[in-house]
Amino acid sequence: MATRIDPAVPSVGWKWWLGASALLAAAVLVGAVVGPADIGFGDAAKALISLIPGIDLATGLSELELGILEVVRFPRVFLAVVVGAALSVSGAAYQGVFRNPLADPYLLGVAAGAGLGATLAIVSTGAGAESTLPIIPAAAFVGAVAGVVLSYGLGRTVGGTRTVTSLILAGVAVAAFLTAIQTFVQQRNAETLREVYDWILGRLATTGWADFRLVLPYMLIAAIGIFIHRRALDVMAVGDEEASSLGLEVGRTRLIVVASATLAAAAAVAVAGLIGFVGIIVPHGVRLVAGTSYRRVLPLSALLGGAFLVLADIVARSMLAPAEVPIGVVTAFLGAPFFVLVLRTSRRVM
Amino acid sequence: MTTQLAVRRLGVEIDRSVLLSGIDLTVDPGEWLGLIGPNGAGKTTLLRAVAGVIGSFGVIKVDGDDLATLSPRERARRVALVPQRPIVPPGMDAFTYVLLGRTPHLSYFAAEGTRDVMIAGNALLELGVGDLSHRDISTLSGGELQRVVLARALAQEPEILLLDEPTSALDVGNQQQVLEVIDGMRSARGLTVVAAIHDLTLAAQFCDRLALLADGELVATGTPHQVLTEETIRVHYDANVNVIWIEDQLAVIPTRQ
Numbered sequence: 001m002a003t004r005i006d007p008a009v010p011s012v013g014w015k016w017w018l019g020a021s022a023l024l025a026a027a028v029l030v031g032a033v034v035g036p037a038d039i040g041f042g043d044a045a046k047a048l049i050s051l052i053p054g055i056d057l058a059t060g061l062s063e064l065e066l067g068i069l070e071v072v073r074f075p076r077v078f079l080a081v082v083v084g085a086a087l088s089v090s091g092a093a094y095q096g097v098f099r100n101p102l103a104d105p106y107l108l109g110v111a112a113g114a115g116l117g118a119t120l121a122i123v124s125t126g127a128g129a130e131s132t133l134p135i136i137p138a139a140a141f142v143g144a145v146a147g148v149v150l151s152y153g154l155g156r157t158v159g160g161t162r163t164v165t166s167l168i169l170a171g172v173a174v175a176a177f178l179t180a181i182q183t184f185v186q187q188r189n190a191e192t193l194r195e196v197y198d199w200i201l202g203r204l205a206t207t208g209w210a211d212f213r214l215v216l217p218y219m220l221i222a223a224i225g226i227f228i229h230r231r232a233l234d235v236m237a238v239g240d241e242e243a244s245s246l247g248l249e250v251g252r253t254r255l256i257v258v259a260s261a262t263l264a265a266a267a268a269v270a271v272a273g274l275i276g277f278v279g280i281i282v283p284h285g286v287r288l289v290a291g292t293s294y295r296r297v298l299p300l301s302a303l304l305g306g307a308f309l310v311l312a313d314i315v316a317r318s319m320l321a322p323a324e325v326p327i328g329v330v331t332a333f334l335g336a337p338f339f340v341l342v343l344r345t346s347r348r349v350m
Numbered sequence: 351m352t353t354q355l356a357v358r359r360l361g362v363e364i365d366r367s368v369l370l371s372g373i374d375l376t377v378d379p380g381e382w383l384g385l386i387g388p389n390g391a392g393k394t395t396l397l398r399a400v401a402g403v404i405g406s407f408g409v410i411k412v413d414g415d416d417l418a419t420l421s422p423r424e425r426a427r428r429v430a431l432v433p434q435r436p437i438v439p440p441g442m443d444a445f446t447y448v449l450l451g452r453t454p455h456l457s458y459f460a461a462e463g464t465r466d467v468m469i470a471g472n473a474l475l476e477l478g479v480g481d482l483s484h485r486d487i488s489t490l491s492g493g494e495l496q497r498v499v500l501a502r503a504l505a506q507e508p509e510i511l512l513l514d515e516p517t518s519a520l521d522v523g524n525q526q527q528v529l530e531v532i533d534g535m536r537s538a539r540g541l542t543v544v545a546a547i548h549d550l551t552l553a554a555q556f557c558d559r560l561a562l563l564a565d566g567e568l569v570a571t572g573t574p575h576q577v578l579t580e581e582t583i584r585v586h587y588d589a590n591v592n593v594i595w596i597e598d599q600l601a602v603i604p605t606r607q
Contacts (some may be wrong), residue, residue, distance in 0.1 A: 087515060235450050241403045242436060246454060247427070248453055249422055292439065
């Protein structure tokens with residue numbers, strides 16, 4: 001019998017930190033370089049570093065090229081990073097609190113609520129995706145949060161002792177209901193069909209840093225709410241009853257994590273529309289290579305989720321350039337086969 | 351001698367059906383109380399109520415403190431529950447699993463420190479499964495898993511260990527070994543053990559006292575030879591058995607007519 005134990009509290013080792021950060025940095029650079037204007041890696045890197053206040057590296061770029069980087073490409077790439085990170089982390093968080101590998105940020109009516117909110121905003125104001133006022137994001141955000149509040153309230157009233165299942169079923173019911181209203185409103189206002197459709201398929205088209213600044217505070221608050229519970233999510237892996245016998249306040253933990261994950265997902269949906277599959281494939285990919293502890297899954301999902309969406313966005317805007325493929329189509333196109341692959345190759349992931 | 355666990359007029363109702371009512375029980379420090387009774391008698395419900403994971407009426411006192419006044423963390427530092435079929439999260443290694451037992455000792459957001467790592471490691475070693483610490487617990491055998499789950503309960507450093515059918519999934523050899531290990535833990539740490547045990551012969555061998563539950567009520571308590579009579583077992587289990595003595599040990603043998 002072995003009497004020596006090599007004990008380790010689950011954590012992200014420095015190799016993982018380094019590897020995931022390098023991948024993210026590389027994705028950001030590629031994202032800044034790809035596009036009609038020909039800008040080299042070195043110059044893009046210097047311009048990137050110059051974004052840090054107080055640092056100003058000389059580049060060989062013209063005013064116009066610098067402008068393209070600072071006003072068009074960097075804002076878009078960074079928006080992709082935070083949206084990808086938010087969707088991935090909130091997906092992992094939902095999977096943790098519901099102990100359900102298929103749970104994702106859209107589970108509890110986030111997508112349906114946001115869809116209804118955005119549709120109502122587009123129909124009632126005639127605002128398009130290019131509208132300068134953040135009416136659509138605000139309406140989508142409110143709709144997403146309302147969808148989850150409705151699901152949660154419904155799930156708890158009918159739940160009794162079977163909280164998790166009833167919450168998920170309530171989410172399905174609420175989503176179906178909200179989608180029905182959304183479809184009805186959409187059909188009654190056929191002239192706005194294209195605007196609504198554009199929004200639903202998801203896009204990261206952005207000019208300047210307004211969208212990024214709009215969502216960043218919500219995502220940071222959400223990140224704090226989720227990351228302080230990274231150990232609690234490991235405890236919840238043994239189920240509500242055992243977690244409770246270990247002294248965890250399961251109901252409170254679930255409420256805070258769901259609220260945080262919803263905040264992050266709603267903020268992401270508000271500026272980027274419905275981008276599917278990210279919240280499922282990124283955390284599952286991470287589990288496959290780095291193990292199932294949320295103390296590894298959450299930080300790595302944030303970094304690699306950001307990188308994933310930057311790369312998906314590069315595909316979206318270069319595949320049919322100068323036209324853009326909706327990024328939601330790209331993530332689904334890449335995500336669905338990847339998902340099947342994950343299911344096939346690993347029966348031990350969740 | 352003070353009472354380690356005192357249960358007064360305990361009742362449990364779930365979805366308007368009464369699962370337990372009027373239970374009065376006391377358990378002394380270091381004692382091993384066996385809960386016996388037919389399927390559905392309320393053994394598991396009683397353990398869950400004492401562990402505080404389901405609501406109940408009446409009073410449960412641990413070492414004089416009313417369980418209802420303790421926070422979940424305080425409660426979990428004093429009472430550990432090993433369920434009959436623990437949920438086994440795939441992909442979690444045994445060491446991380448045992449570390450979960452430190453949850454009630456950590457402040458809300460804290461991570462485990464050196465002391466927690468040592469306690470978890472010692473728990474694995476004490477149960478003879480130190481070599482499994484890196485294994486994915488979903489790949490363990492029944493006997494190995496039961497030891498790892500016990501190690502998690504031990505890492506909680508409780509005063510009272512609640513066990514729900516700790517041997518029901520094990521072969522006869524593992525049943526004996528696991529019960530011996532529990533007995534060893536009990537004497538080494540002065541633990542009080544309350545265990546639901548299906549096998550009446552094993553219950554008689556290991557428990558100081560037995561409490562017989564039937565239809566949610568306590569129908570008999572006492573030493574194994576007081577409780578385990580052919581008449582009692584016939585009435586409450588609807589079973590025909592011979593209770594015989596082999597040397598100084600009581601054995602319950604089913605008979606066929």
